[in-house]
Amino acid sequence: MAKNPYIAKIDNEATAQLPAVEFRGEIRIIDREEQIEEACKYLASQPIIGFDTETRPSFKAGVSYRVSLLQLSSTERCYLFRLNRIPLAKPLLRLLESKEVLKIGADVAGDLRSLNQLRHFHDGGFIDLQQIASEWGIEEKSLRKLSAIVLGKRVSKAQRLSNWESSTLTDKQQLYAATDAWVCTQIYRRLINTPKKAK
Numbered sequence: 001m002a003k004n005p006y007i008a009k010i011d012n013e014a015t016a017q018l019p020a021v022e023f024r025g026e027i028r029i030i031d032r033e034e035q036i037e038e039a040c041k042y043l044a045s046q047p048i049i050g051f052d053t054e055t056r057p058s059f060k061a062g063v064s065y066r067v068s069l070l071q072l073s074s075t076e077r078c079y080l081f082r083l084n085r086i087p088l089a090k091p092l093l094r095l096l097e098s099k100e101v102l103k104i105g106a107d108v109a110g111d112l113r114s115l116n117q118l119r120h121f122h123d124g125g126f127i128d129l130q131q132i133a134s135e136w137g138i139e140e141k142s143l144r145k146l147s148a149i150v151l152g153k154r155v156s157k158a159q160r161l162s163n164w165e166s167s168t169l170t171d172k173q174q175l176y177a178a179t180d181a182w183v184c185t186q187i188y189r190r191l192i193n194t195p196k197k198a199k
Contacts, residue, residue, distance in 0.1 A: 005194065006136050006137060006138050006149050006150060006194070007138075007149055008137055008138060008139045008140075009139050009140055009145075010140060010145055010148050010149055014148070015144060015145060015148040015154055016154065018148055018152060018153055018154040019152075019153055019154065020153065020154050020155075020156055021147060021151060021153035021154065021155055021179065021183055021186075022156075022175060022179050023073070023078060023175060023178040023179040023182040023183070025073075025074075025075065025076040025077050025078060025178070025182070026076065026077045026078070027077075027078050027080065027174050027175070027178045028077065028078070028079050028080070029079075029080050029082065029169065029174070030079055030080065030081045030082065030086065031082040031085045031086060032085075032086065033086050033087065033089060035086075036081070036086060036089050036091050036092060037091045039072075039079045039081070039091075040091035040092060040094070040095050041091075042074075042077070042079075043072050043074065043079065043095055043101070044094075044095055044098065044100075044101055046074045046101065047101070047102065048074075048101075048102045048104060048185050048188065048189075049072050049073060049074055049101060049102070049103055049104070049181075049185065050071070050072070050073040050074075050078075050103075050104055050105070050180075050181035050182045050183065050184040050185040051071070051072060051103040051104060051105040051108070051111065051126070051181055051184065052070075052071045052105055052106075052111065052177070052180040052181040052184065053067045053069060053070050053071065053111040053114055053115065054067070054068055054069040054071070054164045054177055054180075055067045055068055055069075055114060055164060056068050056084075056163055056164045056165045057162075057163075065165070066083075066084070066114070066117060066118060067083055067111075067114040067115060067117070067118065068082065068083060068084045068164035068165045069081065069082060069083060069084075069164050069169075069177060070083055070088075070092070070115065071177050071178060071180060071181035072095070072103070072181060073178060073181040073182040073185065074185075075182070075185065078177075078178035078181055078182055080169070080174060080177055080178065082169075083118060084164075084165045087118075087119070088115065088118045088119040088121075093119065093121045096115070096121055096123055096124075097121055097122055097123060097124045098124055098125050099124040099125045100125065101125055102125050102127060103125055103126050103127070104126075104127050104129065104184040104185050104187075104188040105126065105127075105128060105129065105181075105184050106128065106129045106130050106141075106142070106143040106146060106184060107128065107130055107141075107143075108126045108127075108128040108130075109128070112126070127188065129143070129146055129184060129187055129188065129191075130146075132191065133146055133191070135196050135197065136191055136194060136196055136197050137197035138150070143155055143180065143183065143184070144157060146187055147183055147186075147187060150187045150190050150191060151183070151186060151187060151190060155179060155180065155183055156176060156179070158172070158176065
């Protein structure tokens with residue numbers, strides 16, 4: 001039987017030494033309602049998509065913001081839906097409820113809670129890397145450390161606390177957001193092609 005190659009834990013120092021991983025595909029920003037349908041049509045044709053959200057950070061006690069951005073990514077194309085500009089429209093809800101399209105994320109429950117504050121829906125087809133990683137003996141939960149252990153690459157967190165509601169998203173913000181969603185699919189594919197930890 002093939003040996004499970006993954007370590008259980010990795011520290012911040014070892015993670016920081018790894019090469020960075022970045023999404024190299026096409027990034028499309030969806031900030032007008034009429035763009036939603038076509039984007040969702042493409043995403044619905046994919047067997048697996050990466051999923052993540054971003055929210056404008058609050059630096060004041062008692063102040064919180066609604067989710068600003070929904071990222072959905074195939075292997076070669078990532079859509080950034082600016083939810084501070086567009087509604088969580090029907091085509092998006094259909095995609096988030098579809099059991100046919102697998103949506104891979106990390107801390108999926110937290111992201112879905114944020115989206116449900118905008119509009120209630122019954123999610124389907126979600127897989128949370130945090131919940132399945134233990135089947136391969138991995139004890140880490142953060143996307144950064146899951147990427148470090150499974151892919152041997154580091155996900156940058158430099159843009160996490162930037163303003164996701166600014167009038168235009170910078171190239172760095174776009175790349176950060178796209179990488180966060182896309183890398184989930186890369187981790188998932190690598191995991192399911194690796195023997196699980198022996199019981």
